[in-house]
Amino acid sequence: MNVKFKDLIEQTFEFPTEEFSLENSNLLFHGLNLSDLVAQYGSPLKFTYLPKISENIGRAKKWFDSAIEKYGYKGKYYYCYCTKSSHFRYVLEEALKNDIHIETSSAFDIKIVERLKRDGLIDADTYVICNGFKRDAYIENIANLINGGQRNCIPILDNYEEIGLLTSRVKDRFQVGIRIASEEEPKFEFYTSRLGIGYKDIVPFYDKHLNDNPNVELKMLHFFINTGIRDTAYYWNELLKCLKVYVRLKKHCPSLDSLNIGGGFPTKNSLSFEYDYQYMVDEIINQINLACEEAEVDVPNIFTEFGSFTVGESGGAIYQVLYQKQQNDREKWNMIDSSFITTLPDSWAINRRFIMLPVNRWNDTYERVLLGGLTCDSDDYYNSQQDLNAIYLPKFNPAQPLYIAFFNTGAYQETIGGYGGLQHCLIPYPKHLLIDKDADGRFHVSLFRDQQSAAENLEILGYAADNDTAEHAVYSAEESIHSNKPILK
The missing domain is CATH 2.40.37.10 (Lyase, Ornithine Decarboxylase; Chain A, domain 1)
Structure with missing residues (x-):
């Protein structure tokens, strides 16, 4: 027995x-x-x-490289680490061994970025994607980072006020992104994410506040949903809505060349865990390719912000x-x-x-x-x-x-x-x-x-x-x- x-x-x-x-x-x-x-x-x-940190970063890069080759995708892929998952110094040091970039979410995050830059772990070309709702301290730290020569620091606009706060502090022309306020799953207690700007408001916002602003270049559209990257009708529907916004915005804004699909790869929570990462990456790349081909616009560079998956x-x-x-x-x-x-x-x-x-x-x-x-x-x-x-x-x-x-x-x-x-x-x-x-x-x-x-x-x-x-x-x-x-x- x-x-x-x-x-x-x-x-x-x-x-x-x-x-x-x-x-x-x-x-x-x-x-x-x-x-x-x-x-x-x-x-x-x-x-x-x-060692598991570098292993998972390497796996994700291979999945995207494979999909890009499979579909003849013309854009590049950039892996960002979402620091709020773990700000631990030795986690960041291990992750940065793998030629990756950083996503931040608060004022103190920028202080960590400055320390990493001082120690030579990142340089002026490293992408620093600044997410989150931004108040004075965060805005000030982002501005200091850009003014200090961080060429690829991209604050992601979460609301209408942030562009004015940033332009009043950043000395020279700088890049920004816009976050889409995605619609949540029906089981949520609210319909729309509190983060970002609504789908229908993004192009009018660009036309009114960014198009004629000589100090700002729109670089990135940011998309993320709380349930993560999963093979569900809800995820694919939200991704297609995001792509419709991207192609509309791209026709208004030639400088837009990047799509950030956020994080959301799951981690193993049982010995029977199953998830086809390569299939999901393949299908994401395929859907972006098809949407841009149909709209006759160039495909974007793809950014991800894997946090839990990384660490x-x-x-x-x-x-x-x-x-x-x-x-x-x-x-x-x-x-x-x-x-x-x-x-x-x-x-x-x-x-x-x-x-x-x-x-x-x-x-x-x-x-x-x-x-x-x-x-x-x-x-x-x-x-x-x-x-x-x-x-x-x-x-x-x-x-x-x-x-x-x-x-x-x-x-x-x-x-x-x-x-x-x-x-x-x-x-x-x-x-x-x-x-x-x-x-x-x-x-x-x-x-x-x-x-x-x-x-x-x-x-x-x-x-x-x-x-x-x-x-x-x-x-x-x-x-x-x-x-x-x-x-x-």
């Missing part, structure tokens, strides 16, 4: 996968034994597997199951040594599901459980997988510690959860590891930051630090990443 956890997974999914395999009873992630990671660093911990699959979190509570005859609660609300906020805020697997004890029998966090909040729980509608784990045994890992958590969780700040119920933020891999296949693991201390939290709350007892166990990013930490093979 097949009652081991390993049997359950192998009967339910195609396993092993490109990311996951087993060594005895322990889980390997891209060949790295996670039990070794726990033995060395303990739990709870978060990790960022940097999501690089992240993970590991917890220990501390205790099991039998609350009634059917519900067993496995209590972890951290909090879902603080470390995986998407799991409760938008009911996001992640790939979750035990780190060890795969040869043990399994049981159905619920997972509970350490806070006193009733919403601090995790109760199902994407495709199983339940959670199965090796049976709890106080004599044999059980560790569990959540994968593909690299996008948004840190910034939404409040990285380095106060967490719900003052549950400390876990330690954070950086994992890299050299040309010889050896893993380099370094501690970016240790778990938050009580003294750090008290200081944030305004309590005077006790210098005799305060323990600030914070590791400098500069010192940590370049230190000679042990290498796991």
